[in-house]
Every structure is written in C-alpha cells, then in structure tokens.
Amino acid sequence: MAADVLTEEDDPIAGPHACTRCSAESLLSVVGFCAACVADMGLRHPDEYQAFKTDVAKTYGRK
Ligand SMILES: [Zn+2]
Numbered sequence: 001m002a003a004d005v006l007t008e009e010d011d012p013i014a015g016p017h018a019c020t021r022c023s024a025e026s027l028l029s030v031v032g033f034c035a036a037c038v039a040d041m042g043l044r045h046p047d048e049y050q051a052f053k054t055d056v057a058k059t060y061g062r063k
Helices: 037-042 046-060
Strands: none
Touching: 037 046
C-alpha cells in the first residue's frame, strides 16, 4: 500500500491550489501564494514580500 506517501495536507506544494492573494489556481503554490504573486510581491510589494518570506521561514524552517 501507499501508506507512506504524503497526503495533500502534508504536502501543500502538490496539486493545484487557489492562491490566497489572487485566487488563481496554481500548480506551484508557496505558503498559499502562486508564483505570479510571489514575483509581484518581490518586485512591487516589499512589505508583503517580507511577510511572505517570514511565512516561508516559519512553514519550512530556516536552513
Ligand atoms: Zn496569486
């Protein structure tokens, strides 16, 4: 059986998810944001991008 395969709840990157910022369905989602929003925040919304990076660090841990 595939008991040790990650479920969707365990792996938020797998599968399409609605972006929490623009509501677009995206295959690549990082802490709820699609790649377009990550790029947009990085380029035009430094405050949001800081919060995003803090969220990523909290979710995935600092290396
Ligand atoms: Zn988005």
